[in-house]
Amino acid sequence: MxxxxxxxxxxxVEATTITIEVNIDKGIGYHLVGLPDNAIKESSYRIAAALxxxxxxLPGKKITINMxxxxxxxxxxxxxxxxxxxxxxASGQIQAExxxxxxxxGELSLDGSLQPIKGALPIAIKAEEEGxxxxxxxxxxxxxxxxxxxxxxxxxxxxxxxxxxxxxxxTLEPTCINTQEEFIxxxxxxxxxFSDVKGQEGIKRCMEIAAxxxxxxxxxxxxxxxxxxxxxxLPSILPPMTIRESLETTKIHSVAGKLKEVGLMNQRPxxxxxxxxxxxxxVGGGSYPQPGEISMAHNGVLFLDELPEFKREVLEVMRQxxxxxxxxxxxxxxxxxxxxxxxxxxxxxxxxSGYFNDPTSPSNASPNEMQxxxxxxxxxxxxxxxxxxxxxxxxxxxxxxxxxxxxxxMIRERVxxxxxxxxxxxxxxxxxxxxxxxxxxLIREFCALDDxxxxxxxxxxxxxxxxxxxxxxxxKVSRTIADLxxxxxxxxxxxAEAIQxxxxxxxxxxx
Numbered sequence: 001m002x003x004x005x006x007x008x009x010x011x012x013v014e015a016t017t018i019t020i021e022v023n024i025d026k027g028i029g030y031h032l033v034g035l036p037d038n039a040i041k042e043s044s045y046r047i048a049a050a051l052x053x054x055x056x057x058l059p060g061k062k063i064t065i066n067m068x069x070x071x072x073x074x075x076x077x078x079x080x081x082x083x084x085x086x087x088x089x090a091s092g093q094i095q096a097e098x099x100x101x102x103x104x105x106g107e108l109s110l111d112g113s114l115q116p117i118k119g120a121l122p123i124a125i126k127a128e129e130e131g132x133x134x135x136x137x138x139x140x141x142x143x144x145x146x147x148x149x150x151x152x153x154x155x156x157x158x159x160x161x162x163x164x165x166x167x168x169x170x171t172l173e174p175t176c177i178n179t180q181e182e183f184i185x186x187x188x189x190x191x192x193x194f195s196d197v198k199g200q201e202g203i204k205r206c207m208e209i210a211a212x213x214x215x216x217x218x219x220x221x222x223x224x225x226x227x228x229x230x231x232x233x234l235p236s237i238l239p240p241m242t243i244r245e246s247l248e249t250t251k252i253h254s255v256a257g258k259l260k261e262v263g264l265m266n267q268r269p270x271x272x273x274x275x276x277x278x279x280x281x282x283v284g285g286g287s288y289p290q291p292g293e294i295s296m297a298h299n300g301v302l303f304l305d306e307l308p309e310f311k312r313e314v315l316e317v318m319r320q321x322x323x324x325x326x327x328x329x330x331x332x333x334x335x336x337x338x339x340x341x342x343x344x345x346x347x348x349x350x351x352x353s354g355y356f357n358d359p360t361s362p363s364n365a366s367p368n369e370m371q372x373x374x375x376x377x378x379x380x381x382x383x384x385x386x387x388x389x390x391x392x393x394x395x396x397x398x399x400x401x402x403x404x405x406x407x408x409x410m411i412r413e414r415v416x417x418x419x420x421x422x423x424x425x426x427x428x429x430x431x432x433x434x435x436x437x438x439x440x441x442l443i444r445e446f447c448a449l450d451d452x453x454x455x456x457x458x459x460x461x462x463x464x465x466x467x468x469x470x471x472x473x474x475x476k477v478s479r480t481i482a483d484l485x486x487x488x489x490x491x492x493x494x495x496a497e498a499i500q501x502x503x504x505x506x507x508x509x510x511x
Contacts, residue, residue, distance in 0.1 A: 003090040006103050007067075007082040008126060009074050010119035012289065012336035013251050015126035017103070019068045020079070022086035027062030034067030037075040037288075046077070047084045049110040054160050059091040073333065075288045078117040081106035081136070084159060085166075096166035101133040104162070112159040116140040118257035121250055124148040134174065136162055143263035144254050146175040147247070177263055179243065192233040195407040199398035203230055206389045206501060208411050211237045212418035213435035213480030216322065216344040216384060218307065220503060221391030227347035230391070231303045234345055235268045236408035238301075239416045245299045248339060252291050252298055269300035271342075275309040283317050285329040289336045294321050297342035307348040308376040315381055318344075322384045325437070341437075344385065348377070383469040386436065386477050388503040418483040435480045440472060447475040453492045460499045474498045 007018045030044050048058040065083060067074050082104045088094045103123060107115040116138045124145035127135050134152035135145055142155025152174035156162055164170030194204060203219070207230060210217040219227040241249070250265045259265075273282065273293045284292030294302055304310060321327040325341040382388070419434060425446065426432040432442065449457065461471060477498040478490045487494070 001090050001092065003086055003099075005082055005086040005089070005099050006132070007079050007105050008103055008119075008123040009072065010122055010255055011334065012338060013122055013255055013291070015119065015122040016069075016072065017126060017130055018072075018074060018079075020082055020086050021066040021068065022083070022090040023064045023066075024059055024087075024090045025062045025064070028060065029062045030058075031062075031064045032067075033065070034070045035073045036067060036079075037073065039077045040067075040074055040079055043077065043080050043083055043108075046080055046108045046110060047087065050080075050084060050108045050112040050159055051088070053110065054112045054158075054163075056088060056093050058087065061091075063087065063090075076118070077107040077115075078105045080108035081114065081159065081162065084108060085162060088163065094163050094167055096163075098133075099166060102136055103127045103132050103134075104136045106136070106138045106156070108159060114138040114156060114158060116257070119255045120145040121147065121254035124151055124153060125251075127151055136165075141259075142175045143177065144250060144259050146177040147179050147250070147264055149179070179264065192229075193236055193408045194233050194411060195405050197226065197230065197233065197405055198401060199394040200226060200230065200391070203389060203391055204406070204411070206387055207234055208237060208415060209477060209480050209484065209501075210234070210343065210345075210387055211239075211411075212415045212484050213386075213422070213476065214343055214433075215386035215436045215477060215480065216346075217387040217389065218346040218348065218382075218385050218504070219389060219391050220348055220350050222349060222393060225391040225393045227391050228303075228305055231301075231305075231345045231347060232270070233408065234301055234343070235270050237411040237415050238268050238343075239412070239419045241266060241268055241299060249299045252295050252338065256291050256296060258296070269297050270303065271297040271300070272303040272305060275304075275306055277310070277314060279314050279317050282314055283321065283327050283329070283340075284336075284338050285331070289329055289331075289334060291338045292327070294318065294327060294340040294342060295338040298339050300342060302342045302344050304344070304346045307346040308373055310376075312376055312378070315376075316378060319381055319384060322381075325431075343436075346385065350390075379467070380469075382504055383467055383473070386473045387501040389501055390503050414484060418480065421483045421486075435476050435483070438476055438479075443472055443475050443479075447479045447490050449475075449490060449495070450492075453490065453495045456492050456495050457499070464499075464502065466502070470502060474502065477501060 002023045005020050007020055008015045009018050032041060051058055085099055085104055089096045089099055105117055107117060109115060120137055120141035121144045124135050125148055128148050128151040134154060136154050136156055137145055139155035139157050142153060146153040154172055155175055161170060161172060165172045211234060221227055246264050246266055249269060253259050253265060271293050280286055282292050282294060284290060284295055321340045326337055327340045328337045422434045432438060478494040481494040481497055482490045
């Protein structure tokens with residue numbers, strides 16, 4: 001008897017429906033075709049034990065299973081439940097005429113219980129698009145899949161619950177989630193707050209500008225100056241996520257299997273990989289492609305602490321994603337694209353000892369040591385960072401001051417107002433939401449300068465020997481400063497402040 005059941009495969013952040021054809025005929029054998037990986041090939045042992053422990057049996061006949069499309073490689077153990085239901089129906093052990101109307105996914109334990117899967121949200125989105133009636137999956141994943149409206153999503157704990165549903169014996173009910181309510185629920189303010197930061201008013205101003213325009217920023221200062229503490233508080237002043245951003249981010253974390261029974265992510269991600277990270281772990285890929293850290297930080301912050309300690313080749317692979325805000329992984333057998341629109345926040349010591357330009361602890365590094373240290377970061381990468389700012393240690397008087405600093409909530413309100421201005425400005429321009437995403441054409445349109453501002457910028461370009469990309473960066477930051485002040489035009493004071501935020505372009509830093 002031939003039976004068709006349906007599962008799904010995830011490539012990148014999109015799902016593809018997999019048709020699983022199960023045919024049982026005379027003879028003996030178990031044949032699984034359609035480019036399954038080893039985890040799927042081993043499923044026969046898990047399925048046999050799960051069936052036996054639930055009062056069923058693997059038929060002692062010739063079982064042929066085809067996973068179509070046959071030229072698409074399938075991986076993982078999430079097809080166990082799909083295959084088990086297909087075998088039970090094809091062998092006549094259960095009656096499940098409606099099984100072809102559902103996507104069925106889940107990894108089986110030997111007792112028939114289910115383990116969580118990856119990519120439940122994109123699978124549910126694809127199932128709804130293709131008109132499936134419902135989706136069976138492990139209970140641990142039900143919240144993320146139930147976000148999709150128009151699809152009955154059933155979270156099940158074991159194989160028997162699915163069998164009972166198809167035979168009309170169970171009382172299984174679909175999980176229903178109001179996306180708007182799920183988004184608002186538990187919308188706690190981030191744990192770290194700028195009110196805890198003593199002093200550093202100039203650095204807070206830089207962080208506010210970076211957040212308002214979505215600009216990449218690098219903090220340069222000696223150990224203990226507060227670079228990491230400031231970076232961790234950046235998400236607290238970013239505008240709240242929109243529903244669209246939340247769905248995009250949840251989708252990526254679903255593919256990576258990082259949601260842990262969370263329905264919809266409503267906090268911007270903050271990712272801080274260790275400096276020993278590999279190229280693949282940072283940008284994504286692998287034998288079976290998975291999103292990397294830059295995609296996990298989509299719509300949030302990627303923090304690279306001690307930037308020169310990262311391998312140069314690892315940093316260089318970020319150059320294209322920083323410009324395009326997506327990363328394409330191309331291999332011989334597949335090509336996948338992951339979104340990677342993130343704010344890059346980096347920190348570094350100004351010298352190997354960390355005390356270059358510090359009057360209290362002068363650096364004893366030689367010019368060659370300094371050049372070697374700073375050359376670990378390429379000029380093209382630095383050009384993609386809009387704001388360079390020096391962080392100096394906080395004096396004792398400021399540290400011992402018990403007065404509260406300005407809270408993140410107050411800063412966030414100004415940032416949100418500036419972002420609203422940018423949203424209205426770019427509402428008719430696709431793929432541009434804030435100033436950091438402006439193309440050269442848009443910069444010329446929205447950052448027009450008067451003669452005074454133009455002369456000031458020309459002088460700075462000549463004296464600092466800035467690149468064309470740095471020129472664009474200064475204009476973008478100037479536009480954000482103007483937006484924070486509610487100014488229609490970019491004026492000389494905005495240009496002057498933006499020029500100050502190019503510390504690493506000054507003579508004495510990079511030779």
